[in-house]
Amino acid sequence: MVRLRSDLVWIPTFAILVAFAVPWPLWGVDRVVAGLPAWIWWHVAWLGLCAALFALFVRSGAWERGMGRRPESSDGRSGGPAPGGDRR
Amino acid sequence: MTLGVSLGVVVGYLAVALALGLVAYRVSETTAEDYYLASRSIGTLVLLFTTFATLLSAFTFFGGPNLAYAAGPEWLVVMGTLDGVLFAVLWYVIGYKQWLIGARNGYVTLGEMLGDRFGSTGLRALVAGVSLLWLFPYVMLQQMGAGEALVGLTDGAVPYWGGAALITGFMILYVAVAGLRGVAWTDTLQGLFMLSIVWVAAAWIVSAVGGVGAATEGMLAARPEFGSFGGGTYTPGFIVSTAITIAFGVTMFPQINQRFFVAKSGAVLKRSFALWPVLVLLLFLPAFMLGAWAAGMPIEVPEGANVLPVVLNEYAPAWFAALVVAGAMAAMMSSSDSMLLSGSSYFTRDLYRPLIDADASERREAWIARIGVAAFATLAFVASLFRPGTLIEVGDTAFSGFALLALPVICALYWPRTTRTGMIAGVAVPQVAYLAVVLSAVVGAVPTLPRTVLGGWDVALGLMVLSGALTVAVSLVTAPTEEGDASRFAVVSD
Numbered sequence: 174m175v176r177l178r179s180d181l182v183w184i185p186t187f188a189i190l191v192a193f194a195v196p197w198p199l200w201g202v203d204r205v206v207a208g209l210p211a212w213i214w215w216h217v218a219w220l221g222l223c224a225a226l227f228a229l230f231v232r233s234g235a236w237e238r239g240m241g242r243r244p245e246s247s248d249g250r251s252g253g254p255a256p257g258g259d260r261r
Numbered sequence: 262m263t264l265g266v267s268l269g270v271v272v273g274y275l276a277v278a279l280a281l282g283l284v285a286y287r288v289s290e291t292t293a294e295d296y297y298l299a300s301r302s303i304g305t306l307v308l309l310f311t312t313f314a315t316l317l318s319a320f321t322f323f324g325g326p327n328l329a330y331a332a333g334p335e336w337l338v339v340m341g342t343l344d345g346v347l348f349a350v351l352w353y354v355i356g357y358k359q360w361l362i363g364a365r366n367g368y369v370t371l372g373e374m375l376g377d378r379f380g381s382t383g384l385r386a387l388v389a390g391v392s393l394l395w396l397f398p399y400v401m402l403q404q405m406g407a408g409e410a411l412v413g414l415t416d417g418a419v420p421y422w423g424g425a426a427l428i429t430g431f432m433i434l435y436v437a438v439a440g441l442r443g444v445a446w447t448d449t450l451q452g453l454f455m456l457s458i459v460w461v462a463a464a465w466i467v468s469a470v471g472g473v474g475a476a477t478e479g480m481l482a483a484r485p486e487f488g489s490f491g492g493g494t495y496t497p498g499f500i501v502s503t504a505i506t507i508a509f510g511v512t513m514f515p516q517i518n519q520r521f522f523v524a525k526s527g528a529v530l531k532r533s534f535a536l537w538p539v540l541v542l543l544l545f546l547p548a549f550m551l552g553a554w555a556a557g558m559p560i561e562v563p564e565g566a567n568v569l570p571v572v573l574n575e576y577a578p579a580w581f582a583a584l585v586v587a588g589a590m591a592a593m594m595s596s597s598d599s600m601l602l603s604g605s606s607y608f609t610r611d612l613y614r615p616l617i618d619a620d621a622s623e624r625r626e627a628w629i630a631r632i633g634v635a636a637f638a639t640l641a642f643v644a645s646l647f648r649p650g651t652l653i654e655v656g657d658t659a660f661s662g663f664a665l666l667a668l669p670v671i672c673a674l675y676w677p678r679t680t681r682t683g684m685i686a687g688v689a690v691p692q693v694a695y696l697a698v699v700l701s702a703v704v705g706a707v708p709t710l711p712r713t714v715l716g717g718w719d720v721a722l723g724l725m726v727l728s729g730a731l732t733v734a735v736s737l738v739t740a741p742t743e744e745g746d747a748s749r750f751a752v753v754s755d
Binding site: 187190191194195196199200201202203205207208209210212213216217220221223224227228230231236237239240241242 | 334337338339341342345346347349350353357358361472473474476477481485487488489490491492500501504527531532534535536537538539541542546550752
């Protein structure tokens with residue numbers, strides 16, 4: 174299985190997801206929204222976004238291609254590593 | 262009367278967990294792969310919760326709210342970022358890769374995997390030795406947490422050493438009989454229990470003080486600086502270095518790293534990965550916000566006590582406070598028994614067998630493992646009586662020590678050109694340097710080396726960079742050894 178060029182977009186995506194899980198743009202902001210500081214809402218929403226994008230990463234098959242494997246060989250017990258030549 | 266109820270709830274809960282371990286023991290086989298890895302048969306729910314419960318220890322349950330109480334709710338962001346996002350990414354980068362090659366080559370421990378790849382017993386022993394070294398303070402942390410928890414719950418009727426001794430005895434017993442299957446089963450029970458109990462506790466306390474808005478108002482009235490993001494303890498340097506060292510450190514924790522080998526299928530790892538950020542948030546949000554809100558409540562937190570039990574004693578009935586403490590003790594226990602179990606596999610497979618007695622029978626190995634667990638836990642118990650730092654400080658030291666292993670391991674996993682000498686240099690040099698920093702604070706005779714520089718940047722972060730740089734640089738100037746075999750780490754696809 175050849176890696177897709179479009180999969181590379183996941184690298185900056187993950188970097189952004191990690192970097193902005195910390196609400197840097199709200200540094201020093203003390204507004205309270207719906208009972209909690211606004212920056213806490215940012216963090217909560219961001220982690221929700223992470224879960225959604227992680228699910229997409231898995232579903233798109235990039236999870237397997239990233240390791241140099243076929244996406245369709247991924248489910249169930251048969252997903253274990255198969256014998257064969259080195260792809261890396 | 263209340264004392265009896267409290268202790269009854271705590272001990273009763275521990276007994277239920279032990280019973281579950283015994284059932285797991287009945288279905289276990291007597292092979293090492295079953296004892297340590299439950300025959301690589303762990304499904305999504307159990308894998309998710311066993312990793313979850315193992316991650317969440319006294320550090321999260323008591324240390325986290327304490328820090329939020331003292332310094333502000335930003336701890337939620339630090340922990341959420343490192344555990345929910347960065348750890349999840351590493352779960353894929355390190356965990357999935359390890360699962361692939363582990364299932365193919367039958368590895369049980371990290372040291373075994375690296376030792377096999379580089380054909381080096383020395384590297385195998387080095388990785389195991391380093392891991393056991395940093396496991397020690399983390400086991401100690403659980404005992405400190407349990408000791409403090411029972412003091413808080415019983416108003417000092419049970420002394421600190423009593424609580425620490427109770428959990429020590431319990432975890433030795435548990436690990437000795439149950440193996441990973443038992444540990445994983447109780448972790449699932451405890452994970453679900455903790456998650457629900459912390460929400461009930463939050464709902465209870467929040468309604469007692471008049472709602473979320475009122476709780477936040479009270480907090481801001483007492484500590485106005487808690488409302489704005491950053492400031493005080495939370496400098497950018499602190500946030501970034503804490504998040505990075507802990508997240509990388511967690512992946513190298515024996516009990517977490519060994520989880521990467523236990524999944525039944527790749528699908529299990531994928532599902533766990535996608536659920537991770539939400540699950541983490543569900544636990545951290547109520548736990549840490551309770552700590553922060555407590556700053557605005559009319560309570561007195563004694564020196565050295567934990568915030569959470571104090572708040573619960575104030576606003577909830579005794580039996581419920583006891584239930585939460587039982588949940589927290591469960592968290593500590595599931596962390597500790599996983600740690601001890603993994604630690605014993607590192608000890609027997611990577612140190613005892615290769616270095617001392619290669620021909621030991623399975624039976625002998627099993628006994629060595631159990632004696633090792635008992636000795637390790639007892640020593641940690643003795644050390645915990647000295648209470649060498651706060652929960653967060655002790656935990657952070659251990660995390661950083663493990664974090665120094667992460668970059669050399671990633672190098673080995675992804676860069677076939679990595680050499681044995683490169684690995685040994687990349688692991689050993691930063692460890693020695695970090696150990697010098699840590700010990701300089703304990704030994705009175707030498708000047709204390711700084712743990713942080715330039716406003717909160719952890720020296721461990723610099724040493725992490727050093728570990729990666731050394732591994733790469735030394736690998737480039739040395740030749741791969743005869744015994745090394747890069748194809749051991751190749752991922753194959755038909």
